Amino acid sequence: MAHRSRTESCVWRDSNCVCIFKILLFYVIFYGCLAGIFVGTIQALLLTLSKDKPTYQDRVAPPGLSHTPRSDKSEISFTRSDQSSYSKYVQSMNEFLEMYNDTKQNGDPYEDCGKFPGTYKDRSMEENKKVCKFLRSWLNNCSGTDPDYGFMEGNPCVIIKLNRIVNFRPKAPSNNSLLEELQAKITPNEIPIYCKPKRAEDIGQIEEIKYYGIGQGFPLQYYPYYGKQLHPNYLQPLMAVQFVNVTVGKEIRIECKAFGDNIDYSEKDRYQGRFDIKLTVS
Structure with a gap:
């Protein structure tokens, strides 16, 4: 009985480790995808901007x-x-x-x-x-x-x-x-x-x-x-x-x-x- 209890305890610990690993993996992938979307959005925005002149000047006030x-x-x-x-x-x-x-x-x-x-x-x-x-x-x-x-x-x-x-x-x-x-x-x-x-x-x-x-x-x-x-x-x-x-x-x-x-x-x-x-x- 003691031997069976130790075996069950080991299985329980291994199961917990697998669950924790899966949760961590999920969040790594989840936040990795969010970061990728954010970086991709910024890069797409930068492609629409010119380094030589402002893209939008419709609200620029007259000069000081x-x-x-x-x-x-x-x-x-x-x-x-x-x-x-x-x-x-x-x-x-x-x-x-x-x-x-x-x-x-x-x-x-x-x-x-x-x-x-x-x-x-x-x-x-x-x-x-x-x-x-x-x-x-x-x-x-x-x-x-x-x-x-x-x-x-x-x-x-x-x-x-x-x-x-x-x-x-x-x-x-x-x-x-x-x-x-x-x-x-x-x-x-x-x-x-x-x-x-x-x-x-x-x-x-x-x-x-x-x-x-x-x-x-x-x-x-x-x-x-x-x-x-x-x-x-x-x-x-x-x-x-x-x-x-x-x-x-x-x-x-x-x-x-x-x-x-x-x-x-x-x-x-x-x-x-x-x-x-x-x-x-x-």
Whole structure:
């Protein structure tokens, strides 16, 4: 009887081991199949995506308008007699404009696209896409010829750019969508930029606002942009704005806008097509 009991016990243990093995095998196969389905789905999805450009852009917002130097809460505050108070702004300008140095735009893939606003450059058929030159020297007083970019004299410069969106073609504004101040200044084939004091009490606190670049804004021959893979050396056009003889000791709110038929503004995004800065010179 004892011998039979030991035999039955062994059979019972062997049976349990087989059951545990079958259960483990089932879960290994089950989760292996799930992992395979997941990996297969991801691979199928990747086959529909292009590494050169976004597949879906139907919900992409109009481009943002940004500026250099950037600062916390968009405040540019400095003391003319204290170089350390504006050195961070000068450093930011130097770093940003480094890629626009005239000496870096010699030879292929750079080409001269003219110093006047022109129509779009369709480069879709180019294997090695050309890049329109944009020379730092075109920014005149804000190009760095003045190493302090006007901060020492209380005439600070700000560099403005329209953020990149792959294949986006900004449309020049129609006359009825333009401010009266711009209608006589701009030419076709450009996205004009206009800056002004935002509050009524700030009007008259800046003697003059000067614009440097090509025309009054961004020329259309620099568009479209084809993405980092296809257009790695692309230089977006810039506009430099210099605020001349700013009233000392007063915070001035300034709003800058880009005008185009497919450039909109949003209350939820203060950089969509425009931006505000607080400027204080002491």
